[in-house]
Structures are given as structure tokens and as C-alpha cells.
Amino acid sequence: MKYFDALKIYNQGKSAWCSPRKDTVDYKAVIAIMKKTPETPSKKISPKSSKSSLSKKADIVLKKPPSKSLLFKNANIIQRFLKNKLILIKYNLDTRIQRYNLIKKRLADIKSNKCLTKKIFNNKQGYTIDGIVNLEKKIGSDSVNASIYLTSIPYLRWSYPIASKLMKVTANNESETKMNEWITENLILKKQSKHFIIMYKTTKCSPSEGTANKLLTGERLVNYNELCDGDLSSLMKTDARNDNMLMINMAYQILIAIATYHNRVGYCHGDCHHGNFLYQLNTEHSDTAYYHYVYNGLDFYIKSCKYNMCIFDFGTSVPIWKSDDQFIYSDYHRILHGFVSSKTNGWIEGDVIAQVNANMFMIMTKIQRIMISLLKNKDSDMFQAIIDNVFKVFRPENGIFTTNKPAKILNKIPFIINKVQLYPEINFKNA
Structure with a gap:
């Protein structure tokens, strides 16, 4: 059996296509499949059928992965590296910073002026930005200044949800956003304190875009923060x-x-x-x-x-x-x-x-x-x-x-x- 055929068998039932590097555990598993299944004699095919078969094979080899796979193409590499650290030790300062780096990469494709889009999750009003982040469930009660949503990042295995804070675009709320950025960069990421919350990113939707998107004023400034337990x-x-x-x-x-x-x-x-x-x-x-x-x-x-x-x-x-x-x-x-x-x-x-x-x-x-x-x-x-x-x-x-x-x-x-x-x-x- 050829390597590619063994690779197809190995990937059956998986949610994402895995192309392992040489000498990795996945690579050895594919080689084992090759050795276990005897290669069948090749059949002579006519030029017509050959063209059809080659075309089909070309479709398999050259077919572009879905856009979501492109967006998260480095997920498996990052996940393998962080799996033990993030699963076994959920909260200490080192793993909080590691998680920041992982989530920061995932949110990098969101432009800072991007607007939320309304979306229904489990029959309740939520929001999304191009499916990269999903604001699924409101937590706590609304305050005068903000609403907080439990937020997921799709296609991230072992994902830890984040908390998105929706606010009006006011001078004071923008000042608070700057403060969160300063604290994240100067205190937490530099391991100078563990007594503050990490902010991963912020987006600010313009009034015109917000109107076109039918967003309320309190839905246009979003801070994507580390989620706490209470x-x-x-x-x-x-x-x-x-x-x-x-x-x-x-x-x-x-x-x-x-x-x-x-x-x-x-x-x-x-x-x-x-x-x-x-x-x-x-x-x-x-x-x-x-x-x-x-x-x-x-x-x-x-x-x-x-x-x-x-x-x-x-x-x-x-x-x-x-x-x-x-x-x-x-x-x-x-x-x-x-x-x-x-x-x-x-x-x-x-x-x-x-x-x-x-x-x-x-x-x-x-x-x-x-x-x-x-x-x-x-x-x-x-x-x-x-x-x-x-x-x-x-x-x-x-x-x-x-x-x-x-x-x-x-x-x-x-x-x-x-x-x-x-x-x-x-x-x-x-x-």
C-alpha cells in the first residue's frame, strides 16, 4: 500500500486532516498501516479511465481545505504542545500567559474595527465575528456600563472559553480598555503580578457599521478577556x-x-x-x-x-x-x-x-x-x-x-x- 492510501485510512473519522511529520507518532502509525495491508497488484487501465482516475486523485491531493481549516491550520501543532500544560495545570501565571499567546494568535484575523453579527445560540441571542469567536451566553446581570458574554473559539480543541465585555463607545470605556491593555502588557505578560485579568483583544465598531449591522450602542466596543471562575x-x-x-x-x-x-x-x-x-x-x-x-x-x-x-x-x-x-x-x-x-x-x-x-x-x-x-x-x-x-x-x-x-x-x-x-x-x- 502506498503512503497516501495509508494516510487516507489513518484520517478516516477524524475531524481534521492530519499530515504528520516524519518520525512523529502519527507518522509511525501511518507506516504501520502501510506494512499491515498488502499492496494489491495494479490494474492496467485505458487512457480514458486513467484520465478519470488521475483527475479524481488530483482532486484529493490538490483540493484546498475549508476556510476554517485554513484559519486554524496551526491548531494541531499548538494543541499538542500545550495539551498537557493547559489541561493538567489550568491556572497559574505561566499557563495563563501560554494561553494568552495561543488565543492571541486565534484572534489575530479579527480587525480592530470589526463589528459583531447577531446570532442565535441554543435559542438565545448571541453574537459572532466571522465564526472566529462566538459570544454565546450572557453571564451575570447587565450593569449600567456593560454586558458580559461567555465566549467560545470554535475548532480549538481543549479550548478554554473567554469572557467578552460589551460596552458603549465612550471616552471612559475606551480609557478602561487602554488600562486593561497596559496591565496585560506591563504586569501580567512580564510576570510582575498575578492579581489582574488578561485582556486578549479589543474591537471597536464604528457608528455607521453598527447601524448597518443593527447593533445597539452598547454592543460596539468589545473587550475579549480572560474568563474567571466567579x-x-x-x-x-x-x-x-x-x-x-x-x-x-x-x-x-x-x-x-x-x-x-x-x-x-x-x-x-x-x-x-x-x-x-x-x-x-x-x-x-x-x-x-x-x-x-x-x-x-x-x-x-x-x-x-x-x-x-x-x-x-x-x-x-x-x-x-x-x-x-x-x-x-x-x-x-x-x-x-x-x-x-x-x-x-x-x-x-x-x-x-x-x-x-x-x-x-x-x-x-x-x-x-x-x-x-x-x-x-x-x-x-x-x-x-x-x-x-x-x-x-x-x-x-x-x-x-x-x-x-x-x-x-x-x-x-x-x-x-x-x-x-x-x-x-x-x-x-x-x-
Whole structure:
């Protein structure tokens, strides 16, 4: 049997044509088919039938693959390389960046001015852009500024869905888009922080095209973002709210995320509620592992946690140098209500174990006292005060915070919270 005939047998039933390279596993499988099936004697054919047969064979050899195959022709190569890493370790900073590179390639054919087209998925209104991305299912509730859609990338095996944020084309929403781009490029891709969400791409449909496409104003600016597993509000509806170590760890992570946005990015968030802090399952979590941070020359380490907490939604941001100290400090204080029962002035509606709630209420109270003290003394370094008066002294026996270098550190590049470069010049209407 000839190689091409064996190749056809090997590809029977497959969703995409596979032409393996020499010495690969697929190539050896094709060779095995050749050896297993004896070659039948060739029949003498007339010129007429020869022409027909050759024409048929030419059709097989020269036939162009479907446009979708052309669009995704490198899929198998990329998928083989990333299969184990992306399947077995879904969320750590390295694989998040690998996934960014994969998805960025897939979205490269979408022009930045491309408009959505309405499409029905499972009897519900959705959107698509040339079948490259499908905005299939609305998740969460509409806010004043945006709608979020669960989004798939067809023909990508082991695909992890992304979240598309549909917004009106306004100066503020475009500023938020620029902020997401800056954070992705300068913090996440450079492995400077794990507490932000990746943005893969953005598209902006012009008013004329949007009208022709019958799009509403709130459907013309789209950010294609990394999908998270939920927000702090939804997490507090689970039994996570009764895990003492978990609650303290997540609170510390969120305080670090806010400090990074203040000091590394140079902006005050201004809207730190429990819907604007998202979480991802952290599958590199180990009870003996830590993450390395640096602030004001102090190396400190936070114990690994099953959830990675991220700050998001920067539409109400104000440059830190324009912000009143009280508003800067309130970023830290306000969100801690999300860790406390509604029975004690918090936002959690369900019952919380008394000791867990007491600990989280104590942390919230400590932050409030620090804030009042700093405002009185006109001292502006809120995060340093949090390190000294909360991280270092609150329940040190739990081992969540330490300044002693642990045996197992998960990030080779320390997450530096201080300012290390010029702040981005992004103007929000709030400024």
C-alpha cells in the first residue's frame, strides 16, 4: 500500500486532516498501516479511465481545505504542545500567559474595527465575528456600563472559553480598555503580578457599521478577556466563607492587589465592592508553597491559596496623585465588608462561623483604625501600615504571611508592588 492510501485510512473519522511529520507518532502509525495491508497488484487501465482516475486523485491531493481549516491550520501543532500544560495545570501565571499567546494568535484575523453579527445560540441571542469567536451566553446581570458574554473559539480543541465585555463607545470605556491593555502588557505578560485579568483583544465598531449591522450602542466596543471562575460575592455564597485560613488569605491577596494598582499602576480604583474582585482556581496550590512579594525593599511571602484573587473593572479610576487620601484608603477598607457577615455590618448574607466572622471583622476594624490614624497624621503610605499592623501581627501562627524565605516559592520573579516605571497616562472622566 502506498503512503497516501495509508494516510487516507489513518484520517478516516477524524475531524481534521492530519499530515504528520516524519518520525512523529502519527507518522509511525501511518507506516504501520502501510506494512499491515498488502499492496494489491495494479490494474492496467485505458487512457480514458486513467484520465478519470488521475483527475479524481488530483482532486484529493490538490483540493484546498475549508476556510476554517485554513484559519486554524496551526491548531494541531499548538494543541499538542500545550495539551498537557493547559489541561493538567489550568491556572497559574505561566499557563495563563501560554494561553494568552495561543488565543492571541486565534484572534489575530479579527480587525480592530470589526463589528459583531447577531446570532442565535441554543435559542438565545448571541453574537459572532466571522465564526472566529462566538459570544454565546450572557453571564451575570447587565450593569449600567456593560454586558458580559461567555465566549467560545470554535475548532480549538481543549479550548478554554473567554469572557467578552460589551460596552458603549465612550471616552471612559475606551480609557478602561487602554488600562486593561497596559496591565496585560506591563504586569501580567512580564510576570510582575498575578492579581489582574488578561485582556486578549479589543474591537471597536464604528457608528455607521453598527447601524448597518443593527447593533445597539452598547454592543460596539468589545473587550475579549480572560474568563474567571466567579467573583467574591458568589464565592461568599459557598462554604468558603467558613474556612478561616482561606478567608484571611483571600483578604490579604485583595489588599495586595489594591496596593499594586495604587503603587505600581498609579491609580485609585474608587469602586472596590465584591463584584469587582474575581477569582480563579489556582491549581498549583500547595500547603507548603508561597508567593514572593516585594514592597519598600521588604521581601515577604504569602502562602499559596486555592483561589487566586484579581482586581477588575477600572472605569471609576482616578490617578493616585489626584486622589484624596481618604478615597485611597477607602479602597482597602470598603472591600473588607465582603468578608464579614451582614449581621455585623458586612455584605455576606448567609451564616458565617462565629470565629471566622470575628477574625474578618477584626481585620476590617484594624484597617479602619489605620485609615483614621493616617488621615490624622497625614501619612500617605497605607499599605506599609497594613503590612506592619495587620500582616505581621494578626494571627502569625497561621503562617499565611512570613518574611522568612520559605523552601518552596512558586514565582521565580518576585511580584514588586512599588512603582518601578512611569505610570500610564490614561484619562478617566472621574479624574
